[in-house]
Amino acid sequence: xxxxxxxxxxxxxxxxxxxxxxxxxxxxxxxxxxxxxxxxxxxxxxxxxxxxxxxxxxxxxxxxxxxxxxxxxxxxxxxxxxxxxxxxxxxxxxxxxxxxxxxxxxxxxxxxxxxxxxxxxxxxxxxxxxxxxxxxxxxxxxxxxxxxxxxxxxxxxxxxxxxxxxxxxxxxxxxxxxxxxxxxxxxxxxxxxxxxxxxxxxxxxxxxxxxxxxxxxxxxxxxxxxxxxxxxxxxxxxxxxxxxxxxxxxxxxxxxxxxxxxxxxxxxxxxxxxxxxxxxxxxxxxxxxxxxxxxxxxxxxxxxxxxxxxxxxxxxxxxxxxxxxxxxxxxxxxxxxxxxxxxxxxxxxxxxxxxxxxxxxxxxxxxxxxxxxxxxxxxxxxxxxxxxxxxxxxxxxxxxxxxxxxxxxxxxxxxxxxxxxxxxxxxxxxxxxxxxxxxxxxxxxxxxxxxxxxxxxxxxxxxxxxxxxxxxxxxxxxxxxxxxxxxxxxxxxxxxxxxxxxxxxxxxxxxxxxxxxxxxxxxxxxxxxxxxxxxxxxxxxxxxxxxxxxxxxxxxxxxxxxxxxxxxxxxxxxxxxxxxxxxxxxxxxxxxxxxxxxxxxxxxxxxxxxxxxxxxxxxxxxxxxxxxxxxxxxxxxxxxxxxxxxxxxxxxxxxxxxxxxxxxxxxxxxxxxxxxxxxxxxxxxxxxxxxxxxxxxxxxxxxxxxxxxxxxxxxxxxxxxxxxxxxxxxxxxxxxxxxxxxxxxxxxxxxxxxxxxxxxxxxxxxxxxxxxxxxxxxxxxxxxxxxxxxxxxxxxxxxxxxxxxxxxxxxxxxxxxxxxxxx
RNA sequence: GCCGAAGUGGCGAAAUGGUAGACGCGCCGGUCUCAAAAACCGGUGGGGGCAGCCCCGUGUCAGUUCGAAUCUGACCUUCGGCACCA
Numbered sequence: 014x015x016x017x018x019x020x021x022x023x024x025x026x027x028x029x030x031x032x033x034x035x036x037x038x039x040x041x042x043x044x045x046x047x048x049x050x051x052x053x054x055x056x057x058x059x060x061x062x063x064x065x066x067x068x069x070x071x072x073x074x075x076x077x078x079x080x081x082x083x084x085x086x087x088x089x090x091x092x093x094x095x096x097x098x099x100x101x102x103x104x105x106x107x108x109x110x111x112x113x114x115x116x117x118x119x120x121x122x123x124x125x126x127x128x129x130x131x132x133x134x135x136x137x138x139x140x141x142x143x144x145x146x147x148x149x150x151x152x153x154x155x156x157x158x159x160x161x162x163x164x165x166x167x168x169x170x171x172x173x174x175x176x177x178x179x180x181x182x183x184x185x186x187x188x189x190x191x192x193x194x195x196x197x198x199x200x201x202x203x204x205x206x207x208x209x210x211x212x213x214x215x216x217x218x219x220x221x222x223x224x225x226x227x228x229x230x231x232x233x234x235x236x237x238x239x240x241x242x243x244x245x246x247x248x249x250x251x252x253x254x255x256x257x258x259x260x261x262x263x264x265x266x267x268x269x270x271x272x273x274x275x276x277x278x279x280x281x282x283x284x285x286x287x288x289x290x291x292x293x294x295x296x297x298x299x300x301x302x303x304x305x306x307x308x309x310x311x312x313x314x315x316x317x318x319x320x321x322x323x324x325x326x327x328x329x330x331x332x333x334x335x336x337x338x339x340x341x342x343x344x345x346x347x348x349x350x351x352x353x354x355x356x357x358x359x360x361x362x363x364x365x366x367x368x369x370x371x372x373x374x375x376x377x378x379x380x381x382x383x384x385x386x387x388x389x390x391x392x393x394x395x396x397x398x399x400x401x402x403x404x405x406x407x408x409x410x411x412x413x414x415x416x417x418x419x420x421x422x423x424x425x426x427x428x429x430x431x432x433x434x435x436x437x438x439x440x441x442x443x444x445x446x447x448x449x450x451x452x453x454x455x456x457x458x459x460x461x462x463x464x465x466x467x468x469x470x471x472x473x474x475x476x477x478x479x480x481x482x483x484x485x486x487x488x489x490x491x492x493x494x495x496x497x498x499x500x501x502x503x504x505x506x507x508x509x510x511x512x513x514x515x516x517x518x519x520x521x522x523x524x525x526x527x528x529x530x531x532x533x534x535x536x537x538x539x540x541x542x543x544x545x546x547x548x549x550x551x552x553x554x555x556x557x558x559x560x561x562x563x564x565x566x567x568x569x570x571x572x573x574x575x576x577x578x579x580x581x582x583x584x585x586x587x588x589x590x591x592x593x594x595x596x597x598x599x600x601x602x603x604x605x606x607x608x609x610x611x612x613x614x615x616x617x618x619x620x621x622x623x624x625x626x627x628x629x630x631x632x633x634x635x636x637x638x639x640x641x642x643x644x645x646x647x648x649x650x651x652x653x654x655x656x657x658x659x660x661x662x663x664x665x666x667x668x669x670x671x672x673x674x675x676x677x678x679x680x681x682x683x684x685x686x687x688x689x690x691x692x693x694x695x696x697x698x699x700x701x702x703x704x705x706x707x708x709x710x711x712x713x714x715x716x717x718x719x720x721x722x723x724x725x726x727x728x729x730x731x732x733x734x735x736x737x738x739x740x741x742x743x744x745x746x747x748x749x750x751x752x753x754x755x756x757x758x759x760x761x762x763x764x765x766x767x768x769x770x771x772x773x774x775x776x777x778x779x780x781x782x783x784x785x786x787x788x789x790x791x792x793x794x795x796x797x798x799x800x801x802x803x804x805x806x807x808x809x810x811x812x813x814x815x816x817x818x819x820x821x822x823x824x825x826x827x828x829x830x831x832x833x834x835x836x
Numbered sequence: 837g838c839c840g841a842a843g844u845g846g847c848g849a850a851a852u853g854g855u856a857g858a859c860g861c862g863c864c865g866g867u868c869u870c871a872a873a874a875a876c877c878g879g880u881g882g883g884g885g886c887a888g889c890c891c892c893g894u895g896u897c898a899g900u901u902c903g904a905a906u907c908u909g910a911c912c913u914u915c916g917g918c919a920c921c922a
Contacts, residue, residue, distance in 0.1 A: 648860045703859035784903040
């Protein structure tokens with residue numbers, strides 16, 4: 014039952030109608046997608062769900078509107094591929110194995126089976142023959158194949174790097190998977206740890222990933238987020254002299270975007286993890302530095318980066334020389350400097366950087382202003398000055414603008430060999446290794462004599478062993494399976510060990526759209542001929558939370574394939590639309606702990622799939638999300654009931670006596686078709702439904718008057734059903750049959766409108782005096798300006814507001830209003 | 837803290853420079869009923885007036901404009917995202 018206190022009583026049984034047509038469509042293969050077809054193709058994809066066990070209303074909110082849009086495209090005459098699959102690898106399956114003793118495969122495939130049933134209840138046009146389940150060897154074999162291709166291109170490499178470590182999941186997390194210092198999956202606070210890992214060189218593609226070059230139509234919001242995530246900044250890498258310290262390294266390299274402020278350097282700060290820290294620290298500072306380093310490694314990166322956190326740091330006892338003025342500056346370490354960005358070392362310019370300013374204040378370091386705003390009177394700074402100005406206290410560069418200073422100093426630095434212009438990115442390489450069982454085994458072997466080798470293509474897939482140790486040991490569960498680990502080197506025949514890590518599941522989702530095209534193809538990840546005709550994806554829909562992970566990885570992946578000549582397109586998803594989040598009744602997030610999760614099965618079994626579909630599309634703009642309301646669904650149920658009632662009436666009862674009623678009805682019909690067509694095209698489902706409601710309200714009115722022509726009535730019913738078909742596929746199919754039409758409504762084209770028939774004959778001319786509405790006049794469309802003004806001015810109501818005052822001017826907006834301006 | 841989006845009836849919303857509140861929920865009144873539910877019909881931003889009508893009203897304050905929910909600036913609030921990026 015819905016949460017509403019009253020239940021709308023329907024004049025038909027939606028549940029049996031759902032069942033009847035879902036079975037019929039399946040039997041007839043109505044939704045099977047042909048590969049070779051006259052029609053233009055349209056590949057519309059919704060982000061595939063993780064098989065967590067049960068479909069919740071959020072899944073419906075993602076899938077029902079996207080299905081309606083795909084159906085609309087099909088009715089526009091496209092051959093539409095709107096597939097579904099399961100993002101079936103991942104940690105929850107492993108957690109279930111650990112906590113409940115169920116094998117991840119069993120847990121996952123049980124859930125998949127259940128969710129298949131629930132997904133069918135939506136009544137979407139999924140072609141189940143094209144389903145992709147990426148935990149099956151048929152799929153993950155190609156993950157391995159792609160991995161090897163990337164490896165051969167030099168895009169996959171191993172590195173020992175500090176990684177984010179979740180002590181609860183006992184696994185490495187991508188930087189992008191950490192939320193507020195906590196593990197995205199389990200919520201535990203993360204720490205850091207060094208491990209030998211596989212990476213993909215996404216940083217090689219940073220510039221190309223920044224180039225959206227009109228190829229793709231994505232929301233600006235997502236583009237901005239990707240832009241910020243990649244975080245390109247141009248500057249100068251400048252080294253400071255530490256030759257006097259007597260260690261092997263003669264300089265410290267820093268990166269700055271403000272080389273113009275180099276004369277304002279009063280200290281250097283290294284990241285605590287910087288390799289030079291140990292060597293340069295003097296004996297009397299050793300204990301303090303070591304303690305600080307240890308603490309920094311314990312602190313999660315997110316905490317270190319917290320803006321509210323007070324700056325901390327310690328002096329190493331060492332000094333470096335600024336080569337531009339040979340000043341001696343102290344070297345500190347502080348956790349506000351990150352080893353993973355730039356060179357892991359920063360030149361401290363407190364006068365012109367807010368963080369350096371704060372640091373200098375705290376440790377009483379000198380603050381020297383070297384950029385002077387025009388109005389500067391020489392007084393001391395109260396905060397860092399970040400703006401433009403003239404170079405001062407900067408030797409030969411004094412008097413230049415700071416922009417000129419950047420160029421002049423960069424030139425000189427390069428000439429002297431102290432550094433070079435450089436670009437720095439925030440984005441880091443994609444860490445692909447996971448110390449988990451339920452993922453794609455990384456297809457590499459380690460041979461004592463031949464070193465690191467990829468598995469031969471003919472030996473793929475490297476199958477996941479079924480007998481793994483799931484209890485977390487800190488190692489990959491695969492390491493516990495001797496028969497998996499121990500293998501033979503195909504190069505020398507000697508003993509070798511397999512890589513025991515598995516792949517990040519973002520690997521699966523980076524290319525799954527390709528697999529939908531030819532899911533059963535055996536000779537490659539995708540049939541090249543079909544790839545040519547289907548790819549890339551025309552329309553992708555899904556949550557905005559994937560803005561910087563999945564969507565960026567996939568773009569990188571496809572660009573890498575493009576470079577290898579494997580695909581002929583550079584962007585996987587041409588158009589993107591992000592739906593909002595469905596909330597609970599009181600605008601709160603839905604969660605199991607709150608107990609406010611709406612189970613679609615419960616609602617659908619009472620009011621049918623169509624009412625749920627339509628309600629979700631009616632609550633508001635799709636991209637804004639909104640609250641689920643049990644009572645709100647009553648409105649849609651009532652409306653579908655009215656549609657039913659209208660459709661099954663016998664139009665012979667009408668006498669069509671009023672020509673004007675027929676004219677009005679025909680006009681409204683064509684206006685409604687125009688409105689629905691344009692709204693559905695742009696995912697504006699809510700206003701499309703509202704306009705259909707207006708049409709049904711009108712039809713009820715004219716029926717009561719009996720004044721409309723029977724043929725026109727039938728035409729209205731037919732077109733209303735066609736317009737509603739993408740949103741309410743079951744009821745419309747049933748009514749299509751009951752009104753004597755040929756099966757199936759879903760093979761018909763969307764109605765078209767006639768601009769002439771949609772055109773209004775009269776409109777309401779608004780008459781304003783000084784911008785305030787004072788009268789409304791019904792006038793014919795195309796009324797001449799002079800006549801409209803005449804009518805407006807002679808309106809008695811307008812006259813009473815003019816009160817004899819002189820008219821300064823009148824503003825005329827054709828088809829809308831006359832504004833009379835007085836005094 | 838920074839970035840982005842958004843603030844409109846009791847509620848979900850519509851209108852993106854020109855009639856504010858379409859459409860729907862809820863509520864109120866009516867029809868039907870012994871009664872209720874359902875269904876159907878009518879009403880429903882606030883204030884004033886017997887009424888014709890009038891005034892006010894789209895987070896706040898300014899501004900631009902003949903005219904602003906819509907554009908600009910500042911502020912407040914909420915929601916998303918996040919990077920102390922040197």
